[in-house]
């Protein structure tokens with residue numbers, strides 16, 4: 573057996589392992605992350621978010637609290653706040669939402685807010701202006717370092733992902749995000765979910 577044969581066998585073994593480690597696709601609805609200062613401006617001094625349900629990424633949760641988003645052209649009610657609080661307030665909407673609100677929202681990775689969109693956030697009787705806070709989240713895959721090794725990708729890599737189903741689609745420009753704090757999952761927004769007729773239980777297939 574030469575090295576080439578060993579490579580072929582290794583490749584087949586990795587394929588088999590990957591068959592049993594699918595990357596589930598999750599469609600994220602519009603949501604808000606608040607900094608502590610903005611949370612207190614909206615809900616009162618010393619306020620803490622209350623947990624409604626855990627999300628797939630360890631430590632992240634959907635809260636019971638809701639806000640309303642206001643742009644020059646429209647309003648979106650009942651928007652979820654995700655916890656825990658962050659250093660900067662960040663509003664994630666779809667392109668469809670941005671058009672309805674009448675605001676600019678660039679496609680960005682989480683945390684990259686310079687020059688991003690602005691809107692008003694309302695809760696109960698308070699309102700704040702959230703400048704440079706609104707983005708359309710760039711589609712991405714969360715992975716552990718072990719999964720990254722199996723898929724032979726690294727943090728920041730851009731890959732293509734095939735979605736198989738009623739409206740089969742290949743997404744390009746999917747960012748790989750690697751951390752030992754993550755759990756494998758691909759995140760798309762509702763526009764992307766509708767574009768591929770997303771159904772719960774679909775998995776991401778990386779293609780080269």
Ligand SMILES: [Zn+2]
Pocket residue numbers: 712714759
């Ligand atoms: Zn994500």
